[in-house]
Amino acid sequence: MPLELTVQPNDPNLIPIAEKVYAGERLTFEDGVTLFRSFDLLTIGQLADFVNRQRNPQGYVYFNQNRHINPTNICAFHCNFCSFRRDPGEPGAYAYSPEEIVERIRPTVSERVTEFHIVGGLHTEYGFDYYLEVLRALKRAYPWVHLKAFTAVEIDFFAQMTGLSHEEVLRQLMDAGLGSMPGGGAEIFHPEIRRRICPEKADADTWLAVHRTAHRLGLRTNATMLYGHIEKYEHRVDHLIRLRELQDETGGFQTFIPLRYHPENNQLGKRATWTTAHDTLKTIAVSRLMLDNFPHIKAYWIMLTPPIAQLALHFGADDIDGTVVEEKIYHEAGATTEQQLDKLDLIRLVRAAGKIPVERDTLYNIIEIYDRPLEEIEAEVIARRKRRIIEQARARRRERVALTLQ
Numbered sequence: 048m049p050l051e052l053t054v055q056p057n058d059p060n061l062i063p064i065a066e067k068v069y070a071g072e073r074l075t076f077e078d079g080v081t082l083f084r085s086f087d088l089l090t091i092g093q094l095a096d097f098v099n100r101q102r103n104p105q106g107y108v109y110f111n112q113n114r115h116i117n118p119t120n121i122c123a124f125h126c127n128f129c130s131f132r133r134d135p136g137e138p139g140a141y142a143y144s145p146e147e148i149v150e151r152i153r154p155t156v157s158e159r160v161t162e163f164h165i166v167g168g169l170h171t172e173y174g175f176d177y178y179l180e181v182l183r184a185l186k187r188a189y190p191w192v193h194l195k196a197f198t199a200v201e202i203d204f205f206a207q208m209t210g211l212s213h214e215e216v217l218r219q220l221m222d223a224g225l226g227s228m229p230g231g232g233a234e235i236f237h238p239e240i241r242r243r244i245c246p247e248k249a250d251a252d253t254w255l256a257v258h259r260t261a262h263r264l265g266l267r268t269n270a271t272m273l274y275g276h277i278e279k280y281e282h283r284v285d286h287l288i289r290l291r292e293l294q295d296e297t298g299g300f301q302t303f304i305p306l307r308y309h310p311e312n313n314q315l316g317k318r319a320t321w322t323t324a325h326d327t328l329k330t331i332a333v334s335r336l337m338l339d340n341f342p343h344i345k346a347y348w349i350m351l352t353p354p355i356a357q358l359a360l361h362f363g364a365d366d367i368d369g370t371v372v373e374e375k376i377y378h379e380a381g382a383t384t385e386q387q388l389d390k391l392d393l394i395r396l397v398r399a400a401g402k403i404p405v406e407r408d409t410l411y412n413i414i415e416i417y418d419r420p421l422e423e424i425e426a427e428v429i430a431r432r433k434r435r436i437i438e439q440a441r442a443r444r445r446e447r448v449a450l451t452l453q
């Protein structure tokens with residue numbers, strides 16, 4: 048048994064897989080299914096942690112200062128796992144104008160925010176120009192912030208709405224300020240499941256084709272998988288292998304984010320329930336093991352809860368997402384996590400797991416490594432926060448004085 052494996056597998060089926068992992072060999076579809084079927088969580092976690100440490104020997108865990116923006120929840124589609132969508136006129140339906148978006152977020156956007164994560168409903172009446180103008184307006188108001196916007200499903204919807212190709216849609220969005228794409232809309236690729244949970248959405252080949260095109264145009268993108276509903280382990284592994292194949296081809300994916308299904312306030316919740324922490328940790332770990340060509344695996348704290356996300360850092364994850372600020376999509380579906388963690392919360396959470404927090408931008412350029420004593424970091428962050436509050440108060444006072452002088 049290799050030295051690194053300090054825990055003997057309880058499940059003998061994992062021994063040949065462990066040998067492959069230590070030899071740096073690619074895992075097969077059958078290996079992926081065997082891993083998912085196994086209850087030997089500690090061995091699976093240790094293997095994933097080994098892979099993570101090989102790629103990331105410093106023990107870095109990345110986060111960013113981001114802000115989620117959902118321009119509208121009015122959507123033409125009816126995915127049965129979705130608690131976010133509304134029909135026009137339905138209670139709770141909203142569609143913010145580009146100017147409203149800019150003003151709504153203003154109190155929460157400091158110069159330290161580096162990313163807007165923008166996804167939302169597919170609004171048929173607004174047209175593609177609305178979505179372009181959302182990007183332009185944000186870029187005008189906050190030129191330093193990277194715009195990570197619109198899933199492959201949204202891009203395909205824009206293409207259908209306009210008759211333009213995916214490439215032309217992406218080019219126009221890039222001209223309007225698009226910097227990269229999030230990984231949503233992937234759900235589960237396998238048609239047996241996809242047609243039961245989101246029959247109207249772009250199919251797997253289309254989702255992958257949009258990302259292939261984006262990578263060719265120089266955009267970096269992420270990928271997701273919605274797990275823990277009616278899919279089987281075979282569907283999860285099929286999903287991971289399709290992503291791995293595209294990554295072999297293009298190298299354009301940055302991060303894989305397993306998304307835990309939330310069953311409240313949606314149709315699918317009548318048949319599916321919350322999945323377990325055991326399943327979540329195993330899914331993170333198997334993702335790290337199968338996606339040997341993905342640079343990063345994210346434990347998205349909003350969906351996993353901060354404690355499980357923290358544990359996931361020892362099961363192969365090396366990213367914990369960001370400050371988020373306002374999250375609608377999963378909170379409509381029953382998420383009970385905070386909608387916001389500030390930078391210090393994230394730093395403490397990562398440090399308490401024995402890892403080194405690293406603030407990054409969207410493209411994983413390092414902004415700051417927080418490897419100093421925690422008390423020093425806390426004092427600095429709090430002092431910086433106080434300075435910012437004082438500066439903002441002074442700016443508001445100057446604005447009031449200027450107004451009274453007019």
Ligand code: SF4
Pocket residue numbers: 122123124125126129130131132167168169200245
């Ligand atoms: S998941 Fe997205 S596309 Fe599907 S109904 Fe919800 S908002 Fe619409």
